[in-house]
Amino acid sequence: MKLIGSTTSPYVRRIRILLDEEPHEFVNLDIYGEGRDELRRNNPALKIPMLEDDGQDIYDSRIIARYVSAKQGRDPLTWNQQNQLTLIDAANDSAVTLLLSERSGLDTSADVMFFNLQRERIMTTLRTLAAMVDDGQFEEWNYPAICLYCLVDWLDFRSLVNFEGVESLLSFRDHHREQPWVAATDPRTA
Structure with missing residues (x-):
């Protein structure tokens, strides 16, 4: 599992906290500088966070949270x-x-x-x-x-x-x- 984002984004931070001890790689990008090209290559929506897992790309924090929560066996949100x-x-x-x-x-x-x-x-x-x-x-x-x-x-x-x-x-x-x-x-x- 690889999470792409930046350390200052509140959307990325929520996923990093949710992932907790889940084994994953975190790629910290400067999305307004040198990391912009990598962002373009990985997410056509040009936003962070983005998750890659077993060939599945997920482009939005809310959907990433649903995906991670399902993998962790958490109840869906009310x-x-x-x-x-x-x-x-x-x-x-x-x-x-x-x-x-x-x-x-x-x-x-x-x-x-x-x-x-x-x-x-x-x-x-x-x-x-x-x-x-x-x-x-x-x-x-x-x-x-x-x-x-x-x-x-x-x-x-x-x-x-x-x-x-x-x-x-x-x-x-x-x-x-x-x-x-x-x-x-x-x-x-x-």
């Missing part, structure tokens, strides 16, 4: 857990869009509909996820909790949001810092 992932991915996608826009020299703080919609999606979603945390919906360390952890930690790492009003997300993150593979996949040590 509809509520699928909805949790949709919320997490929505915030993550919008945050990545803002980060890439900033790195492209765009002023993401401008009062522009596109950026306003991304910020609104992020904060609305984070408020909903914080309420779910407060309600105890992420107490079990499972794939949705791993994804939430990776989102919150990455948002903090990249300083992309103000956590005022959703502090329980930071508390959730801090509570799970000792989980297996969390420290080993910290993007700050990449």
